[in-house]
Amino acid sequence: MTTPLTGGVAISPGYRLQWEPVQNAHVLLFPEGMIKLGASAAEILLMCDGERDADAIIAALQAKFPGADLAADVREFLEVAHDKGWISTD
Amino acid sequence: MTKAGSVPTNSSQISPPLWLLAELTYACPLQCPYCSNPVEYNAIKQELDTDAWLRVLREARALGATQLGLSGGEPLVRQDLEIIIQEARELGYYTNLITSGVGMDAERVASFKKAGLDHIQVSFQASSAELNDLIAGTRAFEHKKAMARAVKSNGYPMVLCFVLHRDNIGQIDQVLELATELQADYVELATTQYYGWAWVNRDRLLPTIEQLQHAEQTVNQFRADYSGKMKLYYVVPDYYENRPKACMNGWGNIFLTVAPDGTALPCHAARQLPDLSFPNVREHSVEDIWYRSESFNHFRGFEWMKEPCRSCPEKEKDFGGCRCQAYMLTGDPANADPVCDKSPHHELITQAIENARAEEAAGNTKPLLFRNPKSAKKLLATE
Numbered sequence: 001m002t003t004p005l006t007g008g009v010a011i012s013p014g015y016r017l018q019w020e021p022v023q024n025a026h027v028l029l030f031p032e033g034m035i036k037l038g039a040s041a042a043e044i045l046l047m048c049d050g051e052r053d054a055d056a057i058i059a060a061l062q063a064k065f066p067g068a069d070l071a072a073d074v075r076e077f078l079e080v081a082h083d084k085g086w087i088s089t090d
Numbered sequence: 091m092t093k094a095g096s097v098p099t100n101s102s103q104i105s106p107p108l109w110l111l112a113e114l115t116y117a118c119p120l121q122c123p124y125c126s127n128p129v130e131y132n133a134i135k136q137e138l139d140t141d142a143w144l145r146v147l148r149e150a151r152a153l154g155a156t157q158l159g160l161s162g163g164e165p166l167v168r169q170d171l172e173i174i175i176q177e178a179r180e181l182g183y184y185t186n187l188i189t190s191g192v193g194m195d196a197e198r199v200a201s202f203k204k205a206g207l208d209h210i211q212v213s214f215q216a217s218s219a220e221l222n223d224l225i226a227g228t229r230a231f232e233h234k235k236a237m238a239r240a241v242k243s244n245g246y247p248m249v250l251c252f253v254l255h256r257d258n259i260g261q262i263d264q265v266l267e268l269a270t271e272l273q274a275d276y277v278e279l280a281t282t283q284y285y286g287w288a289w290v291n292r293d294r295l296l297p298t299i300e301q302l303q304h305a306e307q308t309v310n311q312f313r314a315d316y317s318g319k320m321k322l323y324y325v326v327p328d329y330y331e332n333r334p335k336a337c338m339n340g341w342g343n344i345f346l347t348v349a350p351d352g353t354a355l356p357c358h359a360a361r362q363l364p365d366l367s368f369p370n371v372r373e374h375s376v377e378d379i380w381y382r383s384e385s386f387n388h389f390r391g392f393e394w395m396k397e398p399c400r401s402c403p404e405k406e407k408d409f410g411g412c413r414c415q416a417y418m419l420t421g422d423p424a425n426a427d428p429v430c431d432k433s434p435h436h437e438l439i440t441q442a443i444e445n446a447r448a449e450e451a452a453g454n455t456k457p458l459l460f461r462n463p464k465s466a467k468k469l470l471a472t473e
Contacts, residue, residue, distance in 0.1 A: 013245065013247070014208070014209065014246070014247050016184060016208070018182060020154065020156060022106050022153065022154030023106075023154065027156060029156060029157070029184035029208075030184070031184075031186060031208070031209040031211070031247065031249055031276065032157060032159070032186055032209070032211075033157070034108065034156055034157060034184070
């Protein structure tokens with residue numbers, strides 16, 4: 001079940017995205033848990049500033065990483081992240 | 091003891107302590123008979139002061155700790171809790187306060203928020219004032235409800251924890267009703283684990299198989315009927331499993347507990363294990379403790395294992411279960427956790443289940459021993 005992603009996308013309340021030097025990775029922290037993020041997942045989540053909507057996130061990533069068509073992969077990740085509650089829309 | 095070369099001595103082979111559990115105090119206004127604190131809790135005095143805790147936080151964070159549990163006893167008893175939270179948050183921890191809510195008011199919740207606390211978990215003893223307060227040994231129920239609401243109104247998710255045992259598991263429907271009424275976001279239904287006071291009271295607390303089946307059906311039915319956002323975690327007691335839990339995800343693997351007196355432990359129950367001397371953060375750096383202390387290295391890796399664990403294909407999955415449970419039940423912490431049906435001591439578990447059934451059938455005549463100084467004295471005198 002996918003929910004439509006409309007409006008600005010932000011890291012959900014109670015979740016925190018941060019860089020961990022010891023793990024050499026970004027992690028997503030939440031009540032009593034942590035997910036170590038791969039590089040591309042981190043790049044996408046870093047764009048979720050509450051202002052950009054899904055299209056703007058894709059455009060920003062496309063500008064940062066030209067040469068590959070990222071749209072489908074990014075949208076799929078955002079939908080999964082939204083279903084998991086990592087990100088929310090306003 | 092540890093043979094040379096039998097444990098990883100090179101710190102690069104040891105993963106960092108990602109989880110720090112700070113047991114700030116053993117003091118608690120409640121007297122729950124399932125408390126996991128040591129039975130001799132009131133003889134363990136000399137709590138770490140604020141500066142010592144701040145140093146522990148800094149040192150563990152530098153090693154890579156990200157999750158911080160602030161627990162006890164009742165952590166709200168510490169008047170410096172806000173200072174500890176603020177430092178932890180500035181250091182980059184995700185800060186979890188694990189509390190009964192007793193000793194909190196709406197103003198203090200707001201001050202925790204201001205200090206940067208990330209998450210509050212409020213525990214309930216039962217779904218009714220009568221049973222809740224009986225189990226807690228104090229009148230707390232209405233206050234807990236108010237605190238659960240205060241947590242939510244401060245913008246936190248409402249995370250409720252119910253510890254289940256024979257006396258309250260039959261009321262799981264009402265527990266779920268209460269959680270719904272309070273609009274909880276996360277509900278943890280955790281069956282008692284038998285450490286500390288819960289171990290002493292085990293034969294009175296362990297649910298029967300019929301009770302567990304009823305609870306499981308009720309939870310499943312609730313999940314099917316309830317379409318709200320509440321996330322429900324139901325933890326089955328390991329006594330009813332046939333493989334042990336991967337306790338602490340392995341000894342000295344990700345989890346570090348610092349007890350109120352500064353003793354560093356691979357889990358909160360480990361203090362009881364024989365022939366191990368656990369280092370104190372007053373005398374050693376967290377780095378030395380984690381990577382180089384004998385006790386933290388003792389059950390790392392697989393060399394310490396006996397049969398049937400040593401040749402077991404599942405040893406990397408469950409690490410032979412829980413060292414404390416192996417010790418409490420068999421007298422040797424290097425034995426397989428008797429929860430495992432490959433353990434030659436597994437009958438100790440089936441026996442306990444049988445005892446639970448008999449005790450329930452007899453109308454639960456054994457008295458529950460409440461966690462308080464009087465019971466502690468009585469217990470230590472009979473040992």
